Amino acid sequence: MNSTVLSRRDLDFLLYEWLDVEKLTARERFAEHSRETFDAFLDVSQQIAERDFAPHNRKNDLNEPTFDGTRVEIIPEVAHALRVFAESGLLGATMDAEHGGLQLPHAVQRACFLWFQAANTATSAYAMLTGGNAHLLLAHGTDEQIRRFVHPMLEGRFTGTMCLSEPQAGSSLSDVTTRATRQADGSYRVTGGKMWISGGDHELSENIIHLVLARVAGAPAGVKGLSLFIVPKRDLATGERNGVTLAGLNHKMGYRGTTNAVLAFEDAAAELVGEEGRGLQYMFHMMNEARIGVGSGAVALGYTGYLHALAYARERQQGRPVAAKDPAAPPVPIVDHPDVRRMLLASKSYVEGGLALVLYAANLLDQPSPENDLLLDTLTPIVKAWPSQWCRLADDHAIQIHGGYGYTREYPVEQFYRDNRLNSIHEGTDGIQALDLLGRKVTQGGGAGLALLLDRIRATAQKSELGAPVLAACDRLAATTAKLWAAGDPAKALVNATAYLDAAGHLVIAWMWLEQADAAGDSAGDFYAGKRLAATYFVTHELPRIGPLLDLLDSGDTLLLDLEDAWLG
Template identity: 85%
Template sequence: MSKVFSRRDLDFLLYEWLDVEALTARERFAEHSRETFDAFLDVSQRIAERDFAPHNRKNDLHEPTFDGERVEIIPEVSRALTIFADSGLIAGTIDIDRGGLQLPLVVQRACFLWFQAANTGTSAYAMLTSANAHLLLAHGTEEQIRTYVEPMLAGRYTGTMCLSEPQAGSSLSDVTTKAVKLQDGTYRITGGKMWISGGDHELSENIVHLVLARVAGAPAGVKGLSLFIVAKKDVTTGERNGVILAGLNHKMGYRGTTNAVLAFDDAKGELVGEEGRGLQYMFHMMNEARIGVGAGAVALGYTGYLHALDYARERQQGRPVTGKDPSAPPVAIVEHPDVRRMLLASKSYVEGGLALVLWAAKLLDEPSEENALLLDVLTPIVKAWPSQWCRLADDHAIQIHGGYGYTREYPVEQFYRDNRLNSIHEGTDGIQALDLLGRKVTQKGGAGLALLLDRIRATAAESAELGGEVTKAADRLAATTATLWKDPASALVNATAYLDAAGHLVIAWIWLEQLKAAEGKQGAFYEGKRLAARYFVTHELPRIGPLLDLLDSGDTLLRDMDDAWLG
């Protein structure tokens, strides 16, 4: 069994639960079949294990450096990205007439999980490039697509998103980067951007930056932001554009991905779409990246779990709690109850998170008004829940390895460090909580949340053993939400508690769905699904009770406190 990821679980979720083969009845996917889906999953596993995983530790130990002129990156990164581009997977979901494979998003997501699990530092370049290309395909001109997107899909260019600034952080209304329009229709961009993943390197011929900036005279706040293409090198002259690498940030994880401080000094830029609609366009990439971050958190948690499971079965230490004979041989630590607790908890987190990510992707493959509403509500959960709970699987993996776990002789400490960043990437957990409670569950009169709760209740009604507790939790969340809407300002103080409760309810429902797909099937794999479902509903779902109690109480402690009291 691979320790990078689980092909068996992917097959179960894709074919036995989500029935992705049925998507081939749609005109868009008619040229595909299970055979083609399997072929791309096979090649993804092969490339991930052969070309990405072997340099994951080297990527971490030898992070990119900047000598004042060039960024130096270990050569394995460039080779791996070239092989990835040659596979066609960077254009996996893009139309055939654009040079893509026209795969369902759910299959592409499943394929890319292999790369995120094998080497999150190297795979980040590909993820950002793909999301950048998708935005420009949706909102760019034909000329912009030919000039920038086609080279990205061919693996010649890479892409980034440039939102944050040193003084603004996640508060995009405070962006100050300026754009001045010239008579030839281009713009000159001036300002600074911070925390730009993939912001500078020599891995590609060019880097396509998507930059939020404010045109002179535009209103304050996010409504005054426009979106610009700013290439590292001017595509007409080949000369360096006014994009200056001011330095690299050195983070605790994702060390193989350059993270740049960029200065735009009168850089040539091209407007995307219309002025003043920049954030609207950028959400196309942001939402894709948020789901990608959630998927990355699942991948890192899953590979950590697989490494811990393998170690627990091999490591001989201690004796059963009832064992009285000190001369008896030690047992594998998987026999110890607390190790089993951590392994089972981790299994429930990573397999639940994986199912959530794939289900969200399939919603995009079956576009409808209902699915759009569901995805709006789910996106903050898909991003934030795995970032917290699949990271806990990596925490457990360290604990299971004992003293070895926090040494660099074993990879689990790197998995944890890499995964810790996902609670910050693409909007912190707190920002996702505000988005969920402050916007997503209230928009259109709460239609999205109502749809989600209806689906949860319908599945729960079919589960005689565990459905009752999930139904109670769904009803409780609905009642709490209705109470919170009466005083939104006070409710948002505890938005994070709401996100945690909603996330756990959704994962409990996801486990009932997997339980239904496994019904009547025999073997260790299916028994494992039934065990994990029972564990999550009986051990994890009860966590939401105290969270909803807090929300129902109207507690405003966090709003009323004085920061001077903190010391």
Template identity: 80%
Template sequence: MPAVSKILSRRDLDFLLYEWLDVEALTANERFADHSRDTFDAFLDVSAQIAERDFAPHNRRSDLEEPTFDGVRVSVIPEVAAALKVFNETGLLSATMDESVGGLQLPHVVARACFVWFQAANLATSSYSLLTAGNASLLLTYGSPSQIDRFVRPMLQGRFTGTMCLSEPQAGSALADVTTKATPAGDGTYRVTGSKMWISGGDHELSETIVHLVLARAAGAPPGVKGLSLFIVPKHHIEADGTVGERNGVSLAGLNHKMGYRGTTNAVLSFDDATGYLVGEEGKGLAYMFHMMNEARIGVGSGAVALGYTGFLHALDYARSREQGRPVADKDPSAPAVPIVRHPDVRRMLLASKSYVEGGLALILYASKLLDEPSEENDLLLDVLTPIVKAWPSQWCRLANDHAIQVHGGYGYTREYPVEQFYRDNRLNSIHEGTDGIQGLDLLGRKVVMRGGAGLQLLIGRIVTTAVAAPAELGQPVIALCDRLAATTRKLWAAGDPTSALANSTAYLEATGHLVIAWLWLAQLNAADGKEGAFYDGKRLAARYFITHELPRIGPLLDLLDSGDTLLADMDDAVLG
């Protein structure tokens, strides 16, 4: 790995993990007792090495030579399989899982820090592993011992890959409208028939088979989401002894051709009397699937941060090396040109990007650590934070990619530099695993009001505790906005009318997300207190920037919410043209 990577900052990761989150203290927990900072560092080192050597070099090729389907099989460039083989050999696919299934029992926060390296180096290739790990985690929680032996262990060995199959062409995100059917076969299995759309990793030749987790409606089930059950439907039949048999009734109807993220196959799948295995109980499919969906939402936020971060590092490197123009006060045309990093507007974009990507990285690591310290409070806080973890980086770390293109100028808009691909790849993150609009509805419609608003009170309490310990000129504006957010939330729900309360839920999501990132910048500021050097000065400057330049965006959003405006709920779409 080069001394200074343009993929990710190891120095920033070390600060966040050890100086702020104190992950070394997790080794006092019996689950992590076999680990130490040395083992954490070893996994971080190998992640960085493999990301640089095996993932990053084919990122451009997998974009230019996207997967193809010849009517029989899907072809993917060979570097993808080679990189996944190396990744699987590290054991990181089962990093957080129990030793009894071959897992490493790493803390989630350390495993997440490792995986960000792969997402930043090559989001498309890493997504196959992300999906497989999420699939396996769900089945370890809800699957039967025989299902774990038949499907999970081969996934964790790297033999099988996994997907999640929710959306359908006619339903999209409206899962209540799922029509895929599952009929009991009389032998303990089901026959699954229907069509699934937008299935990432849905077909390829990268593994011996693919384990699909499919939401379907069992015979006689009621309409709506309460009638959904979850089924394992493998691409091939898996015999009792674990060998891969003949093709199951799962076929590829076609590949979707995407704006970015092209190296990951995205499929339309047809299930025609395919053999499926019920997971858990009938009618609980969506509840089970949320286990994987919530992991995937954190993974999406992590991927958005990763792309924004590598884009920022590429832009910073370019701005320091590209000489163009002179300071505005220098009127001598014969004076040498200066690096563009010296121009205030370039500095604006770089500092804004730094605040987004380092704030976003803090967010996903904080959320991951909550998983390592389960408690009633931490579980509740993670519920509240999950829509923000998914949506905030997908919007603001993508803006860092936009800034990276702008810093490069005309070169940024060409394919000669990678920043345009980072932007295209990142654009998907506001869409999949629940759009920003869905996350806004989830946050305001469910998470901040459940249990009498206990989750919002908990979040605000933790923000205030951090803000009180920060310099008053930065902490007090955050405390004031906490009070205002609480008051706005009460006002929105005072009448108990969901239509009016949720009319501007996306604005609420954006405001709350910015407040959360301000909190995490104050936390980093507190962790850097009294420490000297350019790195810590950078943390202090970015924290000050975010709170003085970015946090004020919340004001107009809360003004809109306080106004009770229902224009978007009331409008007649005929006026749109």
């Protein structure tokens, strides 16, 4: 029976028939692995996700964490699932063996973790944040910090968070006011408030390791004055609270099973990570990983929504073909109706295109080079934002396909939509990703990142029967980018940055579909026929959306700069 959580067949196709991850085993880092070990990790991921994560997904949503002023209460299934996950070794899957990691390729680890994000995104969030925290400390912490903080995380004893936003600042990190005071012994004390901290307080682990952005006295204003600190919830020696207080929980429309905390730091003992003044640079290590993780989560939620809708559409009998003359004829499955097929095919193109993109990005990490690093840097805002919008639309379609049942709690698709809605805000809103893409990524190095991306797309399009409109779109995006920056006026160049992100994102997904169609080739069978059809659909029905977006950008429109707020009512 096919899973409604995720498609193993699609993962196998993308990993082995397209990305050919088996060739990575020729590299020294992955030499201990093989197709057999990759499959074993994929198998155990599916097994744990379906057995220990999926069954409490609805219960997690209906029984969100509560705070009685002393303790946070969470349903017991969450702790059990995270314990099983930690015991599997998947938390440190990509990390060095010397730290207890498995040195699994990022592409395989990403495919594994998608099972957990699709099965229960709220519970999986604790693991995702802990892994990101550990990766940052492995890259920038001292050996002693790695021993004391990272190793317990990999054992499942500690969890981790990232503490950036503040009530008055939100995403504007230059306005962070949390302060750190240097002590005579070289340690620090941190005081301030942090907001929207996922996993910020709970009793799921012995300790919570907060990575906190704060400003040391005398540091310059703005982001250049920020430093990064390790602030444990509990003192490692005594187990007593370390000046970190839960001020309250935020109650969200989705991800309800993940605590979202308002934290108060009062003279909390802290350790500096790296050097003072480089905090945001270090934090970007975790932020960029989290942005790809958010895009991956959006794909997972869209994908499971699509699979549930597909199963429902094949089972639900309703209506008759428009040409049917006999009102007494039996009803047909709703999958036979053209508008349902429209929504299913659109959803398939979004979620399978988004899945290809997140695995492609992970595969770039497995083959580091100046070129691949630049390409990943350029793609990251698209990897985060495009699935957050378009794979959410797959969940919207899933509700529509279920009809009146879709917006009731009798079926899970309404929860998938609510959970997925948060991904356009998590780790930088779509608007922030748009500013990052157009304001930084495509202009840095004289436009080297955009040039490289377009070269990769053109190389695929030039050998594809569907490539002509993709090549034309590459030329248009390049010309539009040059025109936007010709005058050197950032305000005017960036006023419609979101339209630019949408256009660039659709072009990238069209590229992903050409790549999949090429990998499918002339292979026989319904799976491959579906890949070829979805590629044709995306290029002919979806890619044309970018025309009006580029027209708007080319026009020099400044309406959003020119309006007065009083005109809004």
